[in-house]
Amino acid sequence: MKQDYSEVEDIVVRYGVIVLGCLFGMTYLERILSFSTITVLTGVLTYFYGDVAVFGRYVLVDGQIFEIARECVVGMVYGVLFVLVFSTAKVSLVRRLAALMITWVLTFALNLARMCLLVFVVKTSYFHEMHGLFQYILAPVWLFWIWIMTARLLEIQAVPVYSDAKYLWDLIGKSSRHRRQKVNAHFVPMQKIVILAWLGNNTG
């Protein structure tokens, strides 16, 4: 029973971290991501184009202005990965942090590669098709691929959210059965007493 309670504590702590992270961390995360994405993207583009100008969240490359908005730094992907990592049961803290690090770095690198590719093709006729391909086809697959790769790499067996939910469901079920048994255990002697008393009265 003691172990059960420590797992419940673990769930409470993990989901507490998720709630706090989502409530208070996303704004800071997006700021850091915007800054680092613009900085690294500018560096990469400068290598290819030579002259790249940055004005706040706007990047001017080859006569074309790109806005590195919140949607572009894909803060939501980082958030979802954060939720996936912390909603997975039976993972040590070190492996959890490693998973977070791997998924975030992969996301950052892939997003940077995507943005560079779109900058390269922005003046071509197939820019919109390519952007659509990334946005509607590759984005969900991409998140899935990053998570599954990381789970395999770190041998994470548990299913995010589901494992916790199943555990809690089982725990509730087990606890209610136990309570029923307990009630029954108390109820039988009383019954006996009542029956015996009734029998005594009737016989006496």
Add this chain to the structure above:
Amino acid sequence: MRLITVFLLGIVFLSLVSATIPTDCESSIVAYWRFENNFQDSVGTYDGIVIGTVEWDSVEMVGSSFKYIDGTQKVTVSDSSPLDLNNVFTIEMFIQETNSENSILINKGNYNLKSIRDDDDYFSLESAVYDSYNKQWVNITSGTLDIDTKYHLALTWNGTTLQFFINGVSQGMAPLLDTSGTSFDLVFGEGFYGLIDEIAFYNKALPVNTIKSHYSKALSGKDYCESGASGFSSTSSEFQIRGCSVKDHAGNYLFGVPQDSCSKDGKYYCDSSEKLYYTLADVNGCSLGGNCCPSGFKCNASNICEARTVDCTTYIAKGDINTANTCLGEKCFWIEKDGSGFCTEKPSDFSCGYYEDISSCTEDLWNLGQEGTGTEVCGTYIIDSTEDKGYVIRQSNCKCSWIVNKCLLSYTVEEELFGLGETQNKFTCNKYYNVSSCMEGRQHINWTSGVSAGQGDNFGSDTTLRQKIANATSCSSGELDRSCGDAVVKVPLFGLYQFIAASLIISLFYWLRRLQ
């Protein structure tokens, strides 16, 4: 076999030699000492030898520059007749004086450039060339200059007049009829304290535009031979646009921006010294009074381009510049036709071809003849350096004209200066633009151009020259896909749809795994 080896070695040698010669230099360049941690002549064979301490500075000038620290150093180049400059010439160099002392920047015996001490903080420059016809020195002296400030010097002689420039601005001119050679070595920086860089000799009097161009390039850290984004740039090897020019990343000329003007796309501003600015990072563009900002931005009260929160097309009232939430008040353009109108971000998404009848075309209510597609060339100036003639497309000469049942953009290209009794060379360019509607920020345009000779056209039968100038002034046919509407590109990736889709895929994966 031996022949093949010699041939291959020859190719290797030639490629090595060609790699050392700058590719975009003036063809008239004779010698060019860049002082890139050496005293070599990068275009000829007139290498210098230093006397005294060798010290370089890599911060102030173009690349590295030679640092004269104690007044005893000098760089000597052996005497050679091309350096005598006894024909038309230009000398260019960059200096920054740190101690005001009398010194000689360049000396070849028959010509020199001197620094004259005024007081501790100021000095002036004197150029002197010996006139062998009149047997006297011809001098031109600059105004007072500050120490610790870099200056670009240029001395030109066109066969009759000597002219001295500092930072592209003439300091004066004087008649000079003939020069003669000397057997003296060429010396740089005798008694000088400070930095010297980018000394170049040409066997031609460079036009002032070229001198200004070299000055602008050097200010932005580029040598005279490098093609750059600011200052003057060639549309071809023979033409230059006056003002600033914008190039793509491959160095191809895109369009010119006249002095003190905003580019048609609102992304650039060119100031009076032909320096190019990004309007998003500078207040000069907005201070012009219009809306010198890229599409999707507008000038705010602090003269800074800020992103629009409301699209221009949502304003239904024309209003005026002082009324907020109206088309003109929000610095959009109001376009009217047949009594009704609409508000648009930029008229350059439209062309003269939008007018469908002669009266609306000639009336040009929307000012598309001056603001619409293709008008980037209006207000620009080109120089045909082979003929040494300038051609101008005046802003006022750009208009919509009704020709053969179509409304065309027409502009006149005319020779700027011509002699007494000469006929002015000019022609009219007519361009028909077929502009497709703006779909998802992209727009396809194609255009056909035709040249019609102006009255009194002096090109005569020289259609080659006329065609060459026509091409240089964008009077040619073509097509392109371009951005339109919202010029700012956003590349979002992940939203609610993607979140749901990813969740489903992950769930499906675990469900299938469980089934196995």
